[in-house]
Amino acid sequence: MNTNLTEQEVLPTQPASLLTKGDITRAWLIYYLGAELSNSYERLQSLIFCASMAPVLKKLYPKKEEQSAALTRHLNFFNTEGVMGGVIQGVAIAMEEQKTQGEPISDSSIIGIKTGLMGALAGVGDSIIWAALMPLLIALFIPFAVSGSPMGGIAPLVLYTGITMAISYSLCHKGYQLGRESIVSLLQGGKIKELIYGANVLGLIMMGGLAASYVKLTTPLKLSFLKGSVIEVQKVLDSIVPGLLPLAAVFAIYFYMQKKGPRYTVILLSVVVFSLVCSITGIL
Amino acid sequence: MSTLMIATLMGLYYWFARLRLGYTFSGMLLQPVVIAVFVGMITGEMQVAMVVGAGMQLVYLGVTSTPGGNVPSDPALAACIALPIAVKTGMDVNLAIALAIPFGVIGVFVDQLRRTINAAWVHMADKHAENCNIAGIFRCAFLWPALMGLVIRFPVVFAANYFGQSVVQRFLAFMPQWLTHAFALMGGILPALGFAITIMVIGKKTLIPYFVAGFFAVLYLKIDIMAIAIFGTCIAFLIRGFGKSEEARS
Numbered sequence: 001m002n003t004n005l006t007e008q009e010v011l012p013t014q015p016a017s018l019l020t021k022g023d024i025t026r027a028w029l030i031y032y033l034g035a036e037l038s039n040s041y042e043r044l045q046s047l048i049f050c051a052s053m054a055p056v057l058k059k060l061y062p063k064k065e066e067q068s069a070a071l072t073r074h075l076n077f078f079n080t081e082g083v084m085g086g087v088i089q090g091v092a093i094a095m096e097e098q099k100t101q102g103e104p105i106s107d108s109s110i111i112g113i114k115t116g117l118m119g120a121l122a123g124v125g126d127s128i129i130w131a132a133l134m135p136l137l138i139a140l141f142i143p144f145a146v147s148g149s150p151m152g153g154i155a156p157l158v159l160y161t162g163i164t165m166a167i168s169y170s171l172c173h174k175g176y177q178l179g180r181e182s183i184v185s186l187l188q189g190g191k192i193k194e195l196i197y198g199a200n201v202l203g204l205i206m207m208g209g210l211a212a213s214y215v216k217l218t219t220p221l222k223l224s225f226l227k228g229s230v231i232e233v234q235k236v237l238d239s240i241v242p243g244l245l246p247l248a249a250v251f252a253i254y255f256y257m258q259k260k261g262p263r264y265t266v267i268l269l270s271v272v273v274f275s276l277v278c279s280i281t282g283i284l
Numbered sequence: 285m286s287t288l289m290i291a292t293l294m295g296l297y298y299w300f301a302r303l304r305l306g307y308t309f310s311g312m313l314l315q316p317v318v319i320a321v322f323v324g325m326i327t328g329e330m331q332v333a334m335v336v337g338a339g340m341q342l343v344y345l346g347v348t349s350t351p352g353g354n355v356p357s358d359p360a361l362a363a364c365i366a367l368p369i370a371v372k373t374g375m376d377v378n379l380a381i382a383l384a385i386p387f388g389v390i391g392v393f394v395d396q397l398r399r400t401i402n403a404a405w406v407h408m409a410d411k412h413a414e415n416c417n418i419a420g421i422f423r424c425a426f427l428w429p430a431l432m433g434l435v436i437r438f439p440v441v442f443a444a445n446y447f448g449q450s451v452v453q454r455f456l457a458f459m460p461q462w463l464t465h466a467f468a469l470m471g472g473i474l475p476a477l478g479f480a481i482t483i484m485v486i487g488k489k490t491l492i493p494y495f496v497a498g499f500f501a502v503l504y505l506k507i508d509i510m511a512i513a514i515f516g517t518c519i520a521f522l523i524r525g526f527g528k529s530e531e532a533r534s
Contacts, residue, residue, distance in 0.1 A: 032306065032307050033305055033306055033307075033426075034304075034305070034425050034426055035304070035307040036304035036307060036310070037303060037304050037305060037425065037426060037429050037430070038402055038405055038406075038424065038425045038426070038428075038429045039304075039399055039402060040399050040400070040401075040402030040403040040405070040406055041399045041400055041402075041403060042402075042403040042406055043403075043406050046406060047402075047405060047406050047409050047421075047424060047425045048425050050409065050413065050421060050425075051409075051421050051422050051424075051425035051426075054418045054421055054422070055418070058416075058418060064416055067416045068413055068414050068415065068416045071412075071413035071416065071418075071421065072410070072413045072414065075406070075409060075410060075413055082307035082308070083307065083308060126485075127485075127486070127487075129308070130311075130485075131346075131482070131485040131486050131487075132486070134311065134312070135345050135346060135482050136513075138315060138317060138341060138345065139345070139509060139513075140509065140510070140513055141317075142317070142338055142341065142342070142509065143508065143509055143510075144334075145317045145320065145334045145335070145337060145338035145341065146334075146335060146338045147334075147335075148330065148331035148332070148334045148335050149334060150320075150321045150324060150330055150334060152317050152320075152321075152334055152337075152338060153315075153317040153318040153319075153320055153321035153334070153337065154318075154321055156312060156315070156317065156318065157309075157312045157313070157318050157321075160308055160309075160311075160312045161306070161308055161309040161312060164307075164308035165308065165309075168307075194524050197523075197524070198520040198521065198523070198524050199520070200486045200488060200491055201491060201494050201516070201519060201520045201523060202513075202516045202517055202519070202520040203482070203486055204482075204483065204486060204491050204492070204494040204495040204498065205494045205495070205497060205498035205501075205512060205515075205516035205519065205520075206498060206509070206512055206513060206516055207345075207479050207482050207483065207495055207498065208479075208494065208495040208496060208497060208498025208499035208500075208501070208502075209498040209499065209501060209502045209507075209509055209512035209516075210342070210345075210479065210498075210509065211475070211476070211479040211495075211498075211499055212498070212499045212500070212501075212502035212503050213502055213509070214342050214475045215472065215473070215475045215476045215479065216471075216472035216475075217469075217472050217473060217476075242503045242504070243499065243500070243503045246476065247496075247499060249473050249476035250476040250479050250480050250483075251480070252476075253476055253477050253480035254480040254483050254484065257480060257481070257484050258484070262481070262484065264357045264389075264477070264481075265357075265389050267477055268357075268385050268388075268389070268474075268477070271470055271473050271474060271477070272382075272385075272470060274469075274473070275466045275467070275469035275470040275473065276463075276466045278466075278469060279462050279463070279465040279466035279469055280462050280466075284469055
């Protein structure tokens, strides 16, 4: 197998190209629309990946046996983050096309490249698209929502959808044009890691700022040691460092999750019990 | 709008949002602040709905999805039930958040049920692939899961909204002072969970000082969230090179 394929040789501008730009866009759109719709425990996103490839495969493989083999091939276990997953789709389409053009590409190498890329891209996508971008956009417009303006909901909805669709669309076309070699090298390069790092830093600064405004915890406790001298605990705490109790609450929950994993239900119930106890005893 | 109408619309909204039509679009439709816009529109109380929605959003800020797409808690079910009831009964934000939480937990089971049932469509699609029945594959990928979703999702939200309001009203009428205060405490503490989850999801212990910096920037310098976003972006760009070496070590 010719491993020295340059980008030029893989470019779909070859005369034999069967697929139009519209075909790629359509495949991308189908995947974007249904990425989680048919998600199942058994094979996760395999069904939607197959469906999104179906129109392309129909065009590439007119013969029934080949077409059904190709469809079955893409029903194999598949799961990734749907925005970054656009790249995999582009690469898979390019490989299927090259296969029909007589390149020595085996079925298992198509499945292999898909499963090889899906883990890495899921990691990138989860940390940029879901862990950073989404809370960031919501956080940015939370002040609108708090003051009662619908902009607090509309703006994140429009911006998040628009930004992620644009990213996913261009990634899918890029994947198709560049093929697998360059995608792998892109993933190994430093650019994406830098991006994730920067997004995470910004995300944490924003979360810190929001936490200071929206976690509310003060104590009405008053201690009297000697006759007449009453110490208001909250005043003492504030004079040391303001926001000590809210910060403690965030990190108490954080360290619990670090130790025991994301047991939300346990944490929620603990907060309920804690609040009831503190309310009855008057500690908080 | 009548309770029946609101219950029906909320049931349909929940079904549609949880359908996950449009990967990131639906991801945002599931967020309490966005649900609040819809609740505001159908109840005519936009102001109240947004304020309560913002409060709920903070609890669920980091709850998106875990690797593999499992829902750790369902903010959408929580908001689709608790938001309209809170707006209609004039409940305060903290109380509404406390009301929302149990529903968020129930939502997890509903989603597990859905993804278990969804396996049936994959098997159906296997047969369609053999016969090159592309229309059949599309029905398995879109139509059947959507219809199934309507059956398992609509009734929960509809029933809770339809019967919930009067139950909640009766309950509110004789709630003791210590319980009201406990709910207020919960409402104050629970956003901490949202932030803790976000730190968890970002998952880099070495970056926690940035969280602390943001926290005290607000308390000491009294700057608002847009200012934090601007300075935060600058800092993110400035430390980019530094990040590269950091990543290489971990």
